[in-house]
Amino acid sequence: MENRAIPVVQTAGLCKNFKDFWRRPRVQAVKDLNIEIEPGAIFGLLGPNGSGKTTTIKMLLGLLYPTKGRISIFGKAPSDVAVKARIGFLPEESYLYRFLVAHETLDYYGRLFRLPKRVRRERSDRLLDMVGLTHEAKRPIGEYSKGMARRIGLAQALINDPEFLILDEPTAGLDPIGSRQIKDVIRDLGRKGKTILLSSHVLSDVEDVCDRVTILYGGQQRAMGEVNELLRERDVTQITTPPLSDDTIAKIRDMVNRLEKKEILSISNPRVKLEEFFLKIVEEAQAANVHTHGAGKAGAIPEFLQKATEATAQGAFVESLIEASTRRPTESIAPVEIPVGEAPAEPTRDVVDALLGKTEAEQAEPPAPAAPEPTAMQPPEPRETPAADRSIIEGLLGQSNDEASSDADSTNEK
Amino acid sequence: MSKTWAVARQMIAEGIRMKIALVFLVLLGTVVLGLPFAITGDSSLTGAVQSFMSFAFTATAVLLSILTIFLSRSFSDELVNRQIFLVMTKPVARWQYVVGKWLGITTINFIFLASSGLIIYGMVFYIKATHPPIDTRFDLAELNNEVLVARHAAKYQLPNFRTGAEAEFDRNLEEGMYDDREELNKEEEIGRLSRKNEARWRIVPPGNMRTFKFSNLLVDRTEGHFVQLRYRATVSRYPPDEIFRAHWRFGDPYRGATVRDIPVRHRADRWHTIRVPSDVVAPDNTLTVEFFNQNPYEGEPQFGNIFEFRKSEDVSVLFIVGSFEWNMVRLLVLMFCKLTFLSAVAILMTSVFSFPVACLGSFTVYVLAAGLSFVMEGLDQLSDDYAGMFSSPGEFLAQSTVYLLTLARFILPDFARFDAVESFVNGHNVGLVWVLQAVGDMAMMKTGIVLGLAVLLFHRREVAEISV
Incomplete structure (x- = not known):
């Protein structure tokens, strides 16, 4: 089982200098980059424009050669043709042939993977359905809007059912529906055990889908770690419930003050995200069969996009993926050291437990997993805490279980 | 692939x-x-x-x-x-x-x-x-026989001018024609004499004839098959006459070929094709063709041309080898x-x-x-x-x-x-x-x-x- 230890991507001391016409080094786009992506991870490459994200991706794909350092993809050089057969790539812009129609485009890329004709046709149909372009499949891509071209770009990236998917700014140019669909696709693929490298400067995209991120600035790695760990705000506790009466709120405020000797900082009605609201309107329009020349309603993820374990059933790679899906990624590369302040004091646990009505047995939590120490500065925005056991709160506040369960569906959605 | x-x-x-x-x-x-x-x-x-x-x-x-x-x-x-x-x-x-x-x-x-x-x-x-x-009839035959065909062009064999040039060199040397020369390069001189003899061979003055010999003509000699002679005669006379008279004789009877005479009245400096039955080719696949300069021609006193076949391609025998x-x-x-x-x-x-x-x-x-x-x-x-x-x-x-x-x-x-x-x-x-x-x-x-x-x-x- 030698393959178990092989990460999908591993770079060591990766550097890239761009040169001028006279071959003199002018810009150091990437400096000493060390990343390691384990099988099954959704890894985010974050950074502002010009931070070296795309350059890194191009080096991983063999489109650029490193000035210094080492890259291995599935344990091999990026230029290895066999490695490329396991990769899907969506570039930052849809570099597609304008004169080909969608079907021809997918058929062409399918041919490059030597897929049989029947498989190519089947996959093309399913992918076009997935990206909602079935009814526009016979139009030349040159006539597509940017968002539609991005969708075809995603479809071509999945034509080979890749084990490793590289997405460079996947939601750029997409409307909120497309953006949401792509994020859903990424999440679904992640659940199927695919390894995904997502490069973006849209922070919400990365936050929504990635397990781990690294942040680049000026070509250098500034932080790396698990998203939840990096973003956890440790000095605030948030409880979300269905609408409460003023009386109940007053009781809670009093209880917190009495038991914790603390004031509740804010109590308000949370707003639904604009994305959610927008999608609801569009779904209603789609349900009413309103005609559009743009992308239509997207279909389900095609079943040919197998679970990574199925896709590689014959190889030793299977074991490494199984193992990857059951273990936490390890912090193997230490980026720039940023001192982490002392973790803020957790709220007194017995107060919370009393609030939630937990028994002693329930209070005995399993040992915390060996999460890597976050190495990044704390982000300014608070992150949602996991939803509490709502029925206990309802019971505590005297609400009926029926009400609680019906509301939970709407409020638990992210 | x-x-x-x-x-x-x-x-x-x-x-x-x-x-x-x-x-x-x-x-x-x-x-x-x-x-x-x-x-x-x-x-x-x-x-x-x-x-x-x-x-x-x-x-x-x-x-x-x-x-x-x-x-x-x-x-x-x-x-x-x-x-x-x-x-x-x-x-x-x-x-x-x-x-x-x-x-x-x-x-x-x-x-x-x-x-x-x-x-x-x-x-x-x-x-x-x-x-x-x-x-x-003529136009279609010309097109079918000379254009819409694949003909092999056989070149004639040039006589060995070097042998003659060597003999001439020896004779000149014996007669003391090179005595006044300070330096004499034998090879150069033989080359010069060869070129001179070849140039002389290529011209056909009025009343003279020239023989062209072809070999390896793999033609069907049976009836109904033909060979073609394609030629262009440059006229060395000033001003040149446009029309000339000549006589072509095909076939060597001593080799078992049929002899055929073709008198021509052609334009100078133009390509002409003469078509003759292929029995003029001897059984050993050789063909002898003789050209007679008939100028000045009786009754046409303006013809006093000297012919010159400057290049080897100027006379060739063609026969059909494909479609x-x-x-x-x-x-x-x-x-x-x-x-x-x-x-x-x-x-x-x-x-x-x-x-x-x-x-x-x-x-x-x-x-x-x-x-x-x-x-x-x-x-x-x-x-x-x-x-x-x-x-x-x-x-x-x-x-x-x-x-x-x-x-x-x-x-x-x-x-x-x-x-x-x-x-x-x-x-x-x-x-x-x-x-x-x-x-x-x-x-x-x-x-x-x-x-x-x-x-x-x-x-x-x-x-x-x-x-x-």
């Missing part, structure tokens, strides 16, 4: 949808379909067909050469528009991509060339059917070989340079390949044989260019050497050996070298490279 062919198919799909390809297709169609209505040649049926074929094939070759260079734009466009990012991230080796592109352009050339050949073939028969004949159709196929193969090489050059250029630079480079190679011999000959004329390379800047330029072009010859084919349009139009056989040479030299070896170079350069290239 399937990946290479996938790239090629994509190139074909792109090529046939490119506007520039459409423009060239329209131009080609206009030339091929319109020429029969515009060209009359020398007003004879044969002249019309020959002129049409000559212009149509030349236009096809030129237009497809230019189109080939423009089609290669697809390669540089994919680099500029970054479509190559997606292709190179698929499991396609770089050599497969380069060869696929070349294969795509070559296939487009094949389709266009074959289509053009078919249309030309059809138009030839259209002209044959619709051209107003002067003498139907017009297969001859055309072989001609098209020769043309295709050139396009194959040119495609490789265009791919090499676009894999390294941006399209404008690559386009200029490809055209330069095309022009050099088409006129390499001519350019080298011209430069050689400019250069002083006895001057040193560094004697003057001009000499340095001329000589260094000659050296460079001599080196280029290893990669550049000589297009002129494989130009068969004139032979084909004259009904000459485009020999299989000739075609095989073109395939081996141009389509395989030199195309392979250029394509290998393109693969090598592209393999080392960073496709996403940017200069800052």
Whole structure:
């Protein structure tokens, strides 16, 4: 089982200098980059424009050669043709042939993977359905809007059912529906055990889908770690419930003050995200069969996009993926050291437990997993805490279980 | 191969949808379909067909050469528009991509060339059917026997002038004719005497005759088969008479051949073809032909011409060895070989340079390949044989260019050497050996070298490279 230890991507001391016409080094786009992506991870490459994200991706794909350092993809050089057969790539812009129609485009890329004709046709149909372009499949891509071209770009990236998917700014140019669909696709693929490298400067995209991120600035790695760990705000506790009466709120405020000797900082009605609201309107329009020349309603993820374990059933790679899906990624590369302040004091646990009505047995939590120490500065925005056991709160506040369960569906959605 | 062919198919799909390809297709169609209505040649049926074929094939070759260079734009466009990012991230080796592109352009050339050949073939028969004949029987016979055929042209054997020159040298030496010379180079003198004797042999004064001997004429000697004598007599008289009288005698009775006499009244400095039954060829496949200068001719006192057959090609015996159709196929193969090489050059250029630079480079190679011999000959004329390379800047330029072009010859084919349009139009056989040479030299070896170079350069290239 030698393959178990092989990460999908591993770079060591990766550097890239761009040169001028006279071959003199002018810009150091990437400096000493060390990343390691384990099988099954959704890894985010974050950074502002010009931070070296795309350059890194191009080096991983063999489109650029490193000035210094080492890259291995599935344990091999990026230029290895066999490695490329396991990769899907969506570039930052849809570099597609304008004169080909969608079907021809997918058929062409399918041919490059030597897929049989029947498989190519089947996959093309399913992918076009997935990206909602079935009814526009016979139009030349040159006539597509940017968002539609991005969708075809995603479809071509999945034509080979890749084990490793590289997405460079996947939601750029997409409307909120497309953006949401792509994020859903990424999440679904992640659940199927695919390894995904997502490069973006849209922070919400990365936050929504990635397990781990690294942040680049000026070509250098500034932080790396698990998203939840990096973003956890440790000095605030948030409880979300269905609408409460003023009386109940007053009781809670009093209880917190009495038991914790603390004031509740804010109590308000949370707003639904604009994305959610927008999608609801569009779904209603789609349900009413309103005609559009743009992308239509997207279909389900095609079943040919197998679970990574199925896709590689014959190889030793299977074991490494199984193992990857059951273990936490390890912090193997230490980026720039940023001192982490002392973790803020957790709220007194017995107060919370009393609030939630937990028994002693329930209070005995399993040992915390060996999460890597976050190495990044704390982000300014608070992150949602996991939803509490709502029925206990309802019971505590005297609400009926029926009400609680019906509301939970709407409020638990992210 | 399937990946290479996938790239090629994509190139074909792109090529046939490119506007520039459409423009060239329209131009080609206009030339091929319109020429029969515009060209009359020398007003004879044969002249019309020959002129049409000559212009149509030349236009096809030129237009497809230019189109080939423009089609290669697809390669540089994919680099500029970054479509190559997606292709190179698929499991396609770089050599497969380069060869696929070349294969795509070559296939487009094949389709266009074959289509053009078919249309030309059809138009030839259209002209044959619709051209107003002067003498139907004669015109059609001339066309069928001299143009719409594949004839092998046999050259006559030149007498051994050196033997005579050596004997003359010895005689001159004995008679003391070289006594006043300070230096005498025997070889040079024998060469001079040989050339003098040959020049003397090539002229036929009034009342004289000349014998031409041909061998290895593998013809069917049975009744109904013919051989043709094609000749052109240059008249050495000032002012030259346009018309001359002569007498051709075919066959050597001592070798068992039938003797046939053909008196002619022809125009000077023009090509003429005399058709005689093939029984004039002896059973040992030799043919003796005698030419009598009958000038001044009785009753036509103005004829006092001295004839000269300056080149060996001026007199040849032709006999049919194949059909017009297969001859055309072989001609098209020769043309295709050139396009194959040119495609490789265009791919090499676009894999390294941006399209404008690559386009200029490809055209330069095309022009050099088409006129390499001519350019080298011209430069050689400019250069002083006895001057040193560094004697003057001009000499340095001329000589260094000659050296460079001599080196280029290893990669550049000589297009002129494989130009068969004139032979084909004259009904000459485009020999299989000739075609095989073109395939081996141009389509395989030199195309392979250029394509290998393109693969090598592209393999080392960073496709996403940017200069800052």
